[in-house]
Amino acid sequence: MSEANLPLGAHASGILEASPFAIPSKKLVMWLFIISDAVTFAAILFAYGYIKNASPNWPQPFKFFPSILNVMLMTFILVSSSLTMLIATRAARAADKAGALRWTFLTAAGGILFALLHIREWLGLIGEGVRLFQNPWGSPLFGATFFAITGLHLTHVIGGVIALTVVALGYKRGRYKADDIEIWSLYWHFVDLVWMFVVPMVYLLNVAR
Amino acid sequence: MTAPAQATDSLKTDIIVYVCILALAGLQIVLAYQHAEGAQLLVRMLAVALIQAALAVMFFMHLRSEQRNLKLALIPGTIFVVLMMNMIWSDSFRLLHMSPPVK
Numbered sequence: 001m002s003e004a005n006l007p008l009g010a011h012a013s014g015i016l017e018a019s020p021f022a023i024p025s026k027k028l029v030m031w032l033f034i035i036s037d038a039v040t041f042a043a044i045l046f047a048y049g050y051i052k053n054a055s056p057n058w059p060q061p062f063k064f065f066p067s068i069l070n071v072m073l074m075t076f077i078l079v080s081s082s083l084t085m086l087i088a089t090r091a092a093r094a095a096d097k098a099g100a101l102r103w104t105f106l107t108a109a110g111g112i113l114f115a116l117l118h119i120r121e122w123l124g125l126i127g128e129g130v131r132l133f134q135n136p137w138g139s140p141l142f143g144a145t146f147f148a149i150t151g152l153h154l155t156h157v158i159g160g161v162i163a164l165t166v167v168a169l170g171y172k173r174g175r176y177k178a179d180d181i182e183i184w185s186l187y188w189h190f191v192d193l194v195w196m197f198v199v200p201m202v203y204l205l206n207v208a209r
Numbered sequence: 210m211t212a213p214a215q216a217t218d219s220l221k222t223d224i225i226v227y228v229c230i231l232a233l234a235g236l237q238i239v240l241a242y243q244h245a246e247g248a249q250l251l252v253r254m255l256a257v258a259l260i261q262a263a264l265a266v267m268f269f270m271h272l273r274s275e276q277r278n279l280k281l282a283l284i285p286g287t288i289f290v291v292l293m294m295n296m297i298w299s300d301s302f303r304l305l306h307m308s309p310p311v312k
Contacts, residue, residue, distance in 0.1 A: 007226050021279040028279075035283055039290050045292045054304035082269055083227045090220065141287065189269040196261040199234070200254035204241035 030183045033176045034190045041194050045201055059137035060206045066124060074117050081110030082192045092178035100181055104168040111161040115136045118154050144189050146202060153198055156191045230295040233261045
């Protein structure tokens with residue numbers, strides 16, 4: 001029997017079937033993306049651990065000033081931006097459009113500040129002679145792993161800033177709803193979450209003593 | 210649609226979780242400057258990071274307010290995949306012992 005000949009009831013039962021997770025499909029897609037992205041980051045961090053463990057001369061270049069202090073500031077900014085995103089989501093759910101926009105843009109501003117501090121950190125290391133496959137201290141793979149992991153995270157931050165800005169502007173014009181703000185807040189919190197693993201693995205296990 | 214699930218958390222709860230995550234980040238800095246052996250330090254750092262991540266997922270991302278179906282669909286599979294990645298370590302140690310001495 002072809003699909004076109006099916007009685008209406010057969011289709012209708014499929015269309016009206018409730019979501020198995022009781023969340024909108026867009027939110028489920030974001031969760032699935034987050035899980036796949038989490039596994040990607042885990043694989044990269046495992047690869048980093050593999051290389052670091054197998055290299056007897058792995059460098060430990062991060063001094064308290066400027067690197068660790070900079071990382072502390074970046075962590076503070078990113079975690080604070082998660083809090084502002086929570087407030088934005090709350091405002092959006094309460095139909096406080098102005099408040100939702102204000103807090104979402106503040107979150108995006110936090111992301112921009114984080115990215116600028118990160119780029120400053122990169123430039124400092126490049127100035128000290130760190131390149132993708134060479135550095136003045138030890139294993140030449142240090143630069144490749146450092147720039148790959150932090151670069152992928154930075155790409156996520158920049159992508160998040162763009163997405164939040166687009167969704168906020170769309171929300172202002174009525175194109176997007178409060179749910180869209182909430183769904184993109186999941187992504188922003190995930191970016192924050194990944195940073196919680198990048199900091200100890202990449203920076204704090206390699207502090208200069 | 211999703212509002213009832215999230216209405217359970219107040220802003221006060223969010224701020225408490227935010228402060229806890231920042232405090233744990235501070236703890237990681239303190240741990241980094243203690244003279245612990247490499248593997249021990251790694252375990253401590255990862256334990257703190259996992260607590261931070263659990264707080265973020267459960268409270269910031271509101272997974273604790275979602276249906277059990279969603280939690281079961283997302284969490285065990287991810288943990289299984291990450292656990293399976295630990296198979297690489299034996300090869301990493303093999304590489305370390307086969308490598309030539311540092312010049």
